Amino acid sequence: MRTLVLVLMVAIMVSCKNEDQNNPQDTNVLETNNYVAPTLEIYDFEGLKPFLETATDTIYVVNFWATWCAPCIKELPYFEALNAAYSEKNVEVVLVSLDFPKKYDSHLKPFIAKNELKSKVIALNDMDSAIWIPQIDSDWSGAIPATLIFNKDKRQFYEQTFTYEELEAEIKQFL
Numbered sequence: 001m002r003t004l005v006l007v008l009m010v011a012i013m014v015s016c017k018n019e020d021q022n023n024p025q026d027t028n029v030l031e032t033n034n035y036v037a038p039t040l041e042i043y044d045f046e047g048l049k050p051f052l053e054t055a056t057d058t059i060y061v062v063n064f065w066a067t068w069c070a071p072c073i074k075e076l077p078y079f080e081a082l083n084a085a086y087s088e089k090n091v092e093v094v095l096v097s098l099d100f101p102k103k104y105d106s107h108l109k110p111f112i113a114k115n116e117l118k119s120k121v122i123a124l125n126d127m128d129s130a131i132w133i134p135q136i137d138s139d140w141s142g143a144i145p146a147t148l149i150f151n152k153d154k155r156q157f158y159e160q161t162f163t164y165e166e167l168e169a170e171i172k173q174f175l
Contacts, residue, residue, distance in 0.1 A: 067107045095117065
């Protein structure tokens with residue numbers, strides 16, 4: 001099973017490539033943009049666990065993504081729009097980056113700044129995905145984008161991309 005998950009992760013990484021990742025302008029984003037990106041929080045899976053459960057009425061939308069994943073980048077504005085539209089309705093968006101640690105400074109941080117992400121961004125630095133993927137959802141193949149929506153009473157996992165309308169329809173089931 002572990003081998004299958006690792007093979008799937010490699011296949012996903014090869015097939016899901018962000019065309020903008022080699023854009024030379026990205027290297028200067030932090031210097032030229034007035035947006036001040038928050039400090040990147042980096043956790044292993046044990047550190048991420050508190051972001052995956054709650055005893056409150058807050059609805060959490062946790063999206064697993066990476067800068068090298070074109071479908072992830074395409075849907076990211078929808079999560080940002082949801083965060084803005086529903087922040088007053090007790091909804092919190094958390095973007096969990098699965099970027100490689102050696103790319104945090106060259107790709108992830110400039111991407112956050114360039115796109116002025118307002119949602120909480122966390123980097124998951126835990127290479128033992130065969131252990132943590134099934135703990136997030138037992139049916140998750142490891143493919144991204146993937147999203148977990150939950151509150152204290154309900155939990156739903158989605159291994160798919162979203163449009164804004166689809167994402168909003170799912171959130172409304174939790175309100």
